[in-house]
Amino acid sequence: MSVQTRATQRANMSLAMRAWNIRRKALLMGEVQGQGYIGQALGVADLLATSYFHALDYRPEEPEWEGRDRFYLSIGHYAIALYAALMEAGILPETELETYGMDDSRMPMSGMASYTPGMEITGGSLGHGLGIAVGAALGLKRKGNPAFVYNLMSDGELGEGSTWEAVMSAVQWKLDNLICLVDFNNQQADGPSRDALAVGEEAPKWEAFGWHAQEVDGNDIAALVAAFDTARNLPDARPRVIIANTTMCKGVPFLEQREITHFVRVEADEWAKALDVLEEGKPQ
Amino acid sequence: MTLASMARKYEARKAPDRKVATSAMIASLAAEGYETVAAPFGHALVEQARGDDRIVGLSADLSKYTDLHIFAQAMPEKFYQMGMAEQLLMSAAAGIAREGFIPFATTYAVFASRRAYDFIAMAIAEENLPVKIVCALPGLTTGYGPSHQATEDLAIFRGLPNLVVIDPCDACDVAGMVPEMVAHNGPVYARLLRGKVPTVLTRHKPDYKFQLGRAQMIREGRDVLVVSSGIMTMRALDAAEQLAAENVDVAVLHVPTIKPLDKATILSEAAKGGRLVVTAENHTENGGLGEAVARELMLAGTHVPFRMIALPDAFLEAGALPTLHDMYGLSVARVVAQIKSWL
Numbered sequence: 114m115s116v117q118t119r120a121t122q123r124a125n126m127s128l129a130m131r132a133w134n135i136r137r138k139a140l141l142m143g144e145v146q147g148q149g150y151i152g153q154a155l156g157v158a159d160l161l162a163t164s165y166f167h168a169l170d171y172r173p174e175e176p177e178w179e180g181r182d183r184f185y186l187s188i189g190h191y192a193i194a195l196y197a198a199l200m201e202a203g204i205l206p207e208t209e210l211e212t213y214g215m216d217d218s219r220m221p222m223s224g225m226a227s228y229t230p231g232m233e234i235t236g237g238s239l240g241h242g243l244g245i246a247v248g249a250a251l252g253l254k255r256k257g258n259p260a261f262v263y264n265l266m267s268d269g270e271l272g273e274g275s276t277w278e279a280v281m282s283a284v285q286w287k288l289d290n291l292i293c294l295v296d297f298n299n300q301q302a303d304g305p306s307r308d309a310l311a312v313g314e315e316a317p318k319w320e321a322f323g324w325h326a327q328e329v330d331g332n333d334i335a336a337l338v339a340a341f342d343t344a345r346n347l348p349d350a351r352p353r354v355i356i357a358n359t360t361m362c363k364g365v366p367f368l369e370q371r372e373i374t375h376f377v378r379v380e381a382d383e384w385a386k387a388l389d390v391l392e393e394g395k396p397q
Numbered sequence: 398m399t400l401a402s403m404a405r406k407y408e409a410r411k412a413p414d415r416k417v418a419t420s421a422m423i424a425s426l427a428a429e430g431y432e433t434v435a436a437p438f439g440h441a442l443v444e445q446a447r448g449d450d451r452i453v454g455l456s457a458d459l460s461k462y463t464d465l466h467i468f469a470q471a472m473p474e475k476f477y478q479m480g481m482a483e484q485l486l487m488s489a490a491a492g493i494a495r496e497g498f499i500p501f502a503t504t505y506a507v508f509a510s511r512r513a514y515d516f517i518a519m520a521i522a523e524e525n526l527p528v529k530i531v532c533a534l535p536g537l538t539t540g541y542g543p544s545h546q547a548t549e550d551l552a553i554f555r556g557l558p559n560l561v562v563i564d565p566c567d568a569c570d571v572a573g574m575v576p577e578m579v580a581h582n583g584p585v586y587a588r589l590l591r592g593k594v595p596t597v598l599t600r601h602k603p604d605y606k607f608q609l610g611r612a613q614m615i616r617e618g619r620d621v622l623v624v625s626s627g628i629m630t631m632r633a634l635d636a637a638e639q640l641a642a643e644n645v646d647v648a649v650l651h652v653p654t655i656k657p658l659d660k661a662t663i664l665s666e667a668a669k670g671g672r673l674v675v676t677a678e679n680h681t682e683n684g685g686l687g688e689a690v691a692r693e694l695m696l697a698g699t700h701v702p703f704r705m706i707a708l709p710d711a712f713l714e715a716g717a718l719p720t721l722h723d724m725y726g727l728s729v730a731r732v733v734a735q736i737k738s739w740l
Contacts, residue, residue, distance in 0.1 A: 226524060234495075238519045244485045245520055248492020248500075251477065255453070256496060275516070278482035282489065285480065 128334045129396040131201055132162035136364045136391055138197035142213035142220075144384035149214070149222070151387075152368070152377035154194035156332070156359040157265075157296045161198040163337040164263065164294070168345060173203035176230040180260060183249055185234045187242020187266040188296070192224035195232065204231040240273025242266055243293060247279050250291040250352075261345065265294045269301035272310045277322075283352040284323035291352040292344050293324075296331065298359045302375045315356045324354050331357025365390050417717040431595035431631075434568035438531065438589055439467025441575040442501060446472055449579065451499040455479050457486040463503035463533045464591045483513040490528045491520035499527050499579055506532035506547030506588060510554060521584050522559045528585075529578045535564065535588035535627065536679030537708055537727060542715035548708050552684025554586045555656050561609070562656040563587040564627035564678070564686075567597035570653050573607030581609055588627060597631045598651065612659035614666065618648035621736055622672045624663060626652045626686050629677035629706065629727065636732040645740065648672070655686055660693050667694055673702045673739055679727060682707035704739050706732060 139154035164184065165171075171181040186195050196213065199205040205220070212218035219228050223237040234245055246264040253260055270276050283291050297315065299306045306312060319326035325347055329336040337357065344353040362368035362377060365387045371377065379387065399405055446452040446468065458481040460466045469476035477493075479486045483504055490500040509517065509532045521528045532547070539545045554562050561581060565571045571590055578585045598605040602615045615630065616637055623633040630651040637647035650666050652659060667674050667690075674694070676687035687705035694703065708725050722728040726735060 235519060235523055238515055240484070241488055241516060241520050244488025244516070245492040245495070247485065248489030249495055250492070251489065252493040252496025252498055255493075255498065258496075262492075275482075275484035275488065278480075278485035279488070282479060282482065282485050286477075 126166075127396060128159075128162050128166055128338070131166045132158045132334065133364070133391070133394075133396055134201050135161055135194070135197040137388065138200055138207070138210060139193050140365075140384060140388050140391060141210055142193050142196065143379065144388070145211050146214040146222075147381060147384075148379070149193045150190050150376065151193065151379060152300070152361040152373065153188075153191050153296070153298065154197065155363050155365060155368070156298050156361045157191060157194050158197070158364070159332050159334050159337060160265075160294060160296060160357050160359065161194060162201075163334060163341055165198050165202045167338055168341040169263070170260070171202070171204070176204050179258065182260050183233055183246075183262040185236070185242045185246050185249075185262065185264045186224050186232065187234070187236045187264055187270060188239065189223035189225070189235065189237025191265070191267075191296075192220065192222065192232070195224060196220045196229070199229070199231040202231075205229070239267070239270045240275040242270075243276050243279035243283075246291055246293070247282050247286070247288065250283070250288040251286060253290055259290070261290050261292055263292050263294060265296065267301075268295060268297040268299060268306045268312065271295070271306070271312055280319070280322050280324065287350040288352045289347070289350050293352065293354040295354060295356045296359055297356055298361050300361055300373060300375050319354045319356070324352050325349055326354050326356065328356040328358065331359035332363050364394060417720060431597055431600070433593035433595050434572070435593055436464040436467050436591065437568040437572040437594050438575065438591065439464035441572040442468045443471045445575050445579055446475060449499070451497065452501065452579065453477065453493060453498050454501045454503070455486055455490055455493075456503045457481055457483045457508070459504050459533070462505070462591065463531060463589060465501070465503045483508045484516050487513045487516035487528070487530070488520045491516070491524065491526050494521075494526040494528050499529065501529045501531055503531045503533070503589070505545060506535045506550045507545055509586070510547055510550040514553060517560075517586075518557055522557045525559045525583050527582055530584070530586045531589050532586070533589045533591045537713060537721055537725060538590075538628070538679070538718070540716050540718050540721060543712040546713055548681045548713060549683065550588070551655055551678070551680045551686070555684060555689070559583055560656065561585040561654065563609070563653055564655050565590060565607070565653050566627055566630040566651060568594040569596060569598045569605060570607045574609070574653070577607060577609040590628070595631065597634065601634050607653060610654045610657055610659060612650055612652040612654075612662040614648065615651045616647070616649040618646040620645050620672060620740070621647045621675060622650060622666055622669075623647060623675045623677055624650045624652055624666075624686070624690050625677035626655060627679045629679050632727060632729050632732050633677050635729040636736065639729065639733050640736060643737075645737070647736070652686060655689065658689050658693065663690055663693060664697050664699060667699050667701055673704065673736075675704045675706060675736060675739070677706040677732065680707060681710055683710055702739075704735075706735060
């Protein structure tokens, strides 16, 4: 199935609307728990919308379909964002939204493969996803399966040495079926990522390792669509990375303007306010 | 700056009268008279993979030193060189396993247990993936010092849920464990003896065959029951022969699967009264076979005289392996002396 066909099939709703729905679901889940990595979820919503409604091939009713593109969430704490995307994609039932983070829920606070359909790996111990993705990409090639492996990681994970082991190996094995997505929001637990380790110029660094690298505004859906199309259709026998510069809390201006931290504090009465503000920005 | 807490051994030395070379690998594990088999793991894996397309091999720049090069040469299309990157080795093995393959990932025991632990825990064990981790230089089997001596690997890996842990004694065990590891639908950590590996168990018990999860009596005896794993079963059998000459009758129960432990066999043998129970392991006294057996005896209310032969809770010296085995109590002579001292 070509990218165009897939996009057309799902074009009954705009990607902007999908991203808006993902943001809304994430806020509803945050409201249920009174907490959550909402800053990241709002920031990465456009990237997830483009992934699930433009790029990825999958069957909502059959999450383990052999032909699916694999989507690995290395950043387990972004689970709230992926749950929202999986619900929007019809892989998780929206009726379970209010179980988020509750005892006995299928949607724990940090993503785990054994709990949630569509959550391919257990992330959360950072720096694991890309290495697992290298193995999966090797396995797919062994089977002659043309699916892609996507690994969504954070800029904080660039500090893990294991990431760079995987970066080198992906080039060694010419993994043209591997697409790494870096959500670059420049926030990690203790503050700005750029204040913690010398991250430097991102795209040239990946290029120097032998990857095809693109750096885009991760909240610009048109730019994301173009980047995914380039990454998927590149004829080169090398892995591809899309570095998406995102804005934490995107779509809820009063949270965007708050002093941004890794774990954005939202007061009990602010969830409803955030949903109202989001409503005002609903795509036509 | 040398802090008060830091050990230093800087005193000048004289050349020794007798030259004993430091052996990096296991060249001299077997006592005189044991036959050896070359690279039993590599050959067994080739044999297994001939009929099983799920099997692949991965190494982190140590295929030659884990006998995986035999497999790589025989089946290059099934071998993945992952480079000197153990975290990647384990996560990539997890990824390949996710796609339906059975990866054998090899490195040294120190690097798997120390450097790659988080990746084995979360990418492999938590998901219960059929990754088979096979690691050379277990316990004290090199004279290179603590950087290469995996004296606490069993303690580390016993703590991991889902993971089966194997400590083989000889070439029979090493070859025999390969098909059983494949048949087991989950992750396995196996210690590896590589190079020329002695054949021990079938000499003492001709019909011996490795069985995953099973402890087996190799030798009967009335006075002492040695419960041992890995190369210490070899030491115990040799010690038993020497002690027999002194009218001490030593039984040897070989426990090549450390986890899950064959509690039933251990308890039933320990309950055959009147014997001193001695555990023997090529591993620190903390968290290995000895403590595992002691726990089972306590929980079962089996009150028997109990002693442990194990490495001390220390970073060990560098040196020639026979010297070190004597120093730390793993040599046949030391095993004999210790058992006699406890009778």
